[in-house]
Amino acid sequence: MFEIRKEKFGNYNYYKIVNEQTGEYVAFIPEKGALLNELVLRHESDTVYPLLQGYPSPETLETLRGYRGCKLSPFPNRIHQGQYQYQDEAYQLHINRPQEQNSIHGFMYEIPFEVSRTLADARSGSLTLMSNYWGNKEGYPFPYRIEITYQLHSSEGFRCTTLIENIGSTSMPIGDGWHPYFTTGSPVDELMLKFEPVSQLEMDDARTQIKEMHAFKDFQKYQAIGDRNFDDCFELDARFPWSELYLFDRQKQLKLKIWQECGKGKYNYIQLYIPADRQSIAIEPMTCPPNAFNHHKGLIELKPDEQIILSWGVALV
Numbered sequence: 001m002f003e004i005r006k007e008k009f010g011n012y013n014y015y016k017i018v019n020e021q022t023g024e025y026v027a028f029i030p031e032k033g034a035l036l037n038e039l040v041l042r043h044e045s046d047t048v049y050p051l052l053q054g055y056p057s058p059e060t061l062e063t064l065r066g067y068r069g070c071k072l073s074p075f076p077n078r079i080h081q082g083q084y085q086y087q088d089e090a091y092q093l094h095i096n097r098p099q100e101q102n103s104i105h106g107f108m109y110e111i112p113f114e115v116s117r118t119l120a121d122a123r124s125g126s127l128t129l130m131s132n133y134w135g136n137k138e139g140y141p142f143p144y145r146i147e148i149t150y151q152l153h154s155s156e157g158f159r160c161t162t163l164i165e166n167i168g169s170t171s172m173p174i175g176d177g178w179h180p181y182f183t184t185g186s187p188v189d190e191l192m193l194k195f196e197p198v199s200q201l202e203m204d205d206a207r208t209q210i211k212e213m214h215a216f217k218d219f220q221k222y223q224a225i226g227d228r229n230f231d232d233c234f235e236l237d238a239r240f241p242w243s244e245l246y247l248f249d250r251q252k253q254l255k256l257k258i259w260q261e262c263g264k265g266k267y268n269y270i271q272l273y274i275p276a277d278r279q280s281i282a283i284e285p286m287t288c289p290p291n292a293f294n295h296h297k298g299l300i301e302l303k304p305d306e307q308i309i310l311s312w313g314v315a316l317v
Helices: 058-063
Strands: 002-009 012-019 025-029 035-042 048-050 070-072 083-086 089-092 114-120 124-133 144-153 157-166 172-174 177-179 191-194 199-203 210-215 231-235 242-249 254-261 269-273 281-286 300-302 307-316
Touching (some): 012 035, 300 307
Antiparallel strands (some): 002 012, 025 035, 083 089, 144 157, 177 281
16 A cells, blocks of 8 residues: 655655555655655545645755755754853854854754665555764764654554664764644635643744743634734643644644654654745744753753654644
8 A cells, every 4th residue: 555656856866655545645855854845645535635835846945945844953943143062162053044143953954864764564654764964064063863764654644753863972962853834725824723832932032042931821722823923932741742733724624733742852842933925834843942052941962872762743633
C-alpha cells in the first residue's frame, strides 16, 4: 500500500512517502535541510487535501522566504544580536536577519541530509534522513548528529521524529523546532482555532527579550481567528505527555489536529505566526522560546554521547 518515491525538483532530489490506496503523501527535500514541503491527507469524505503551504517550484525554494517547512536547529527563533555565552565562553553567531541584527532559526535548514533508512509496508511508510554537523559554523563549535524520520500511517496520519546526539567532546547547548505553514485552502480569517497553552510570552519590540509571561485564556474553545494577527510564543503544560492544537475549516468541515510531545527536553513551546497574505498559519513546535541561549528558559544541554528524541505530527480528525 505504501511506497517511497524519488523524483526531481529542479536540481534537487524530491522524496515522497505515498499511500497508493488513498492518494495521501508527504514530500521533502534532503539537500535543503530535510525540508518538509508537502503534506496531503485524506478527509473522511474521501477527499484529499493539501495541508502545507510549501514551495511550488525550485525557483521559490531558492529564496527560502518565511522559512516554510524548515528544520530549526540548533535553535528555533531569534538569538539577540547573535550573541550568547556558554560555560564562560562568548560566542558570535552569523547574523542571518541583518535588518534586525539577529540570528534566526539556526542553520540546519541549509545543510544537506542523506537518506539512511526506508520502510514501506501495508500500514505505513517511513524515511529517515541523517546529517552530521561538525562544529564548523560561526559561533557554534558543537558537533552533533541529527536524524529526522518522516512517517505516514494509514490510520494515524503524519509523524515527524527528530533525534539529536552530541558527538563532540564537551557539553553543548541546543534547541529544536519546525516551521510548517498550514493551510486548508481557505483564508486564515475563516478558520477556527483551539488550543490550551499555559501562558503567553510577551516579547520586546526586537522579539528577543521576554518582558513578562501571562495567562492566555483565548481559544480554549473553538474561536474564529478573524482579523487577529499572531507572531507569538506560548508555553505549554509540560506535565502532560503531549499538547494538541486544532484548526477547523467550517466551510469544508475539515478539522486538523497538530500535536507535539511535551515534557522534559520536549516541545514545550509553540510559536504561531500569520503571514501578510493570511492564506496560511505557521504552527511551530519548539523546545524553547526565542533567545534561549541567553536566558536559558527551555534550553537543552547535552553531554557527550547524550541524545534526545522529539516528535510532533498531524492528522485529520
